[in-house]
Amino acid sequence: MSTPRSVVLERLAYTLAAPVLAAVPNACPDGAVNTGVLLAGAAGIGGMILAFKGREGAGRKILRGSPLTLGTVVDVAAQYTPGWGWDAGLAAVWAAAGCLVLPLSRHSRRGHRPALATPAPQLPPSRPKATLVVPDDGADQLTRKARMLWARAGMPGRTHIVAAHRHPSMQHDLTVLLRASEPGRPITGLSEADVAAAFGDVDESDVSLTPVTPHPGRQGGPGWLEAHITPDANRRRREKPTDKERWADRIGGPKGGAPGSVLVSKRRDHERGVTFYRAKLTDATAVLRVNLAKVCRGLGIKEDDSRVFLLADGAEFLISAFDTPPLSQIFPATRELLTPDAKGMYVCGFTITGQPVKNMVWQHDKNAACHGLVLGVSRSGKTQYFAISMAAESLAGAVVWLSTVRKDEKTTTLGQYIDRQGSTALFMARQLRAAKALCEIRAEMPWPHDGKPHDYKPGDPRCPYRLLSVYADEFMTATQDTLCGQDIQTNGDDLTVTGLKYGIGFKPAGQSPFAHNGFSTEMKDNLRQNSRPVIFNMGSPGATRKAAEGTMENPYDVPTIPARYSRQEGSAIERAMTGEADPENGASTGGVAVIILDNGRAVLLRVLYADFDTDLAHLFPDEVYQLTEYEIRELEKRGLWGDWNRPPEPGEFGPAPENEGEDDEDARPRRGGGNRSRESGGGSEERQDAVTSPSQALAAIRNLTGA
Secondary structure: OOOOHHHHHHHHHHHHHHHHHHHHHHHOOOOHHHHHHHHHHHHHHHHHHHHHHHOOOHHHHHHHHHHHHHHHHHHHHHHHOOOHHHHHHHHHHHHHHHHHHOHHHHOOOOOOOOOOOOOOOOOOOOOOOOOOOOOOOOOOHHHHHHHHHHHHOOOHHHEEEEEEEEOOOOOOOEEEEEEEOOOOOOOOOOOHHHHHHHOOOOOHHHEEEEEOOOEOOEOOOOOEEEEEEOHHHHHHHHHOOOHHHHHHHHHOOOOOOOOOEEEEEEEEEOOOOEEEEEEEEOOOOOOOOOOHHHHHHHHOOOOOOOOEEEEEEOOEEEEEEEOOOHHHOOOEOOHHHHOOOOOOEEEEEEEOOOOEEEEEOEEOOOOEEOOOOEEOOOOOOHHHHHHHHHHHHHHOOOEEEEEOOOOOHHHHHHOOOOOEEEOOHHHHHHHHHHHHHHHHHHHOOOOOOOOOOOOOOOOOOOOOOOOEEEEEOOHHHHOOOOOOHHHHHHHHHHHHHHOHHHOEEEEEEEOOOOHHHOOOHHHHHHHHHOOOOEEOOOOOHHHHHHHOOOOOOOHHHOOOOOOEEOOOOOOHHHHHHHOOOOOOOOEEOOOEEEEEOOOOOEEEEEEOEOOOOOOHHHOOOOOOOOOOHHHHHHHHHOOOOOOOOOOOOOOOOOOOOOOOOOOOOOOOOOOOOOOOOEOOOOOOEOOOOOOOOHHHHHHHHHHHHOO
């Protein structure tokens, strides 16, 4: 073995420098040589300090600077030792340590020099790359052919085919079991396109990759993969799909009408003429999002809102496709259906599935009366609902009042079976004043069992007064009346807040539930939280959803009520090409409504039908219930009883204007008029600067002429 040149030179330097270190400090301590040795040692110490602070490679750098530092130590020690023996010994020890450790030549290599006394490594001779040879494991012919195709493709994803299995009754469909070529390596970088290209005339969409689940007798995990190649099955799926396949491809996909859902079952009810599609979300924690129109297109059925309905229940939902509109059926009202049970619930209609839907005459859980909110455009069925609701309340022993702005046949007919009924805004204003005063009267009304007043308790036989239901039809129009509209709105707000604890429920009806039409926010909140709102056709699906806003968690779950039952017939494109007229509109959807249940779920129902062309006495009890004599006396004391249709009294709905003479018939009380009184003793007269009506102009002329 040859010694590296750097080692020989370093040992030679230590051998020659040792006598100098022993002699110079004693011979000429102030000479240039000794001064140079000391300066070199100082530089070595500084380098060692910097190397220590730098951390990286500190040990190696300190060793390389150690010869200078230790040489300076020997030089300084030689100046204080007695005799030449000590100096020579110290220098010899320094030289021997340097020759043994070799800090300069040994620690200056960083992987680019061969080790001490070690021959340079020789590169092995290049060998041709070995080809993976798969031993014959007795595979069948299909597996061997698949392996040949796989090897021809270059072993995609560095994988090997373990086995191949043909699908039953399929000529080209097969499943291939793959594993990584190197044990312990996961399969990465393999795509459906790689598999399709390896097997020739196969489309990428006909290949699917699935993980392998370990089970006894077969390994699994990241190093294994199954490739399903199904061109024949996909062709059949595209041409003649099953119900579940059609749902998965057209509805349950990311762009379908119900993303993330699967079809559970499809059932046909021939007797009722309906097909039920029951589905659920694969992820039970996901939020259900169903686009009914897209679902209909995916199922290949007509997008007809009057025949196709959605019922959601958590992660499951049901789509019902009827042959004919199910809610076109008439459900006659009967006394048995309208008689409330012990909890104050009665049947008000039926859903598309034939299930009864109930409303309440009082709130059993809150131990109070209930309000009501009935909305809908003209001829939508509000008055029909009034009939069955009033009949149920009368059967429960309640007193019923009804007021409307304009007189019509149905409300006049209902007046025969209830306590009070009128058809003017003035009647409504006095009705609400009396109901509001009853809150004060009943608050002080003693109960017979202890002589103390109590809050209303539904069904309690000790209660000295009856439940009172105050209906106000066309409430929106009444609040805009110039004489008493403001009074109606104010008293309506008060009644919704204070009426429940005294057994008084307020039930307005109209075509708009918004503040600018008379429904304040406070009134809407109290009505919705203490009733089951019934919303008939509001003119459009958007208006119906807006009317239900605030009563549900998601107002877009409100079912659609079409204007008419108009089933689509034939193709509109073909009719346009042939010049044929479109089919006529179908039957009206009057009586179809959305009721908001207590849990915020909207249910579409057909309200029970009360035929006003016949006698309604079979729905109402024989007795018409009225207020107690005590309540009537208290109302008379306040001037709030009697004929509510009588003309307005001076100052009843605002300050009374001045009447110059008792026979002045043109002077009428005006809402909001000022106090125009004359003082006979003072000689002064307060006149109104502006004339705003013909009667005021005539009165001014008479004052000037002394007539």
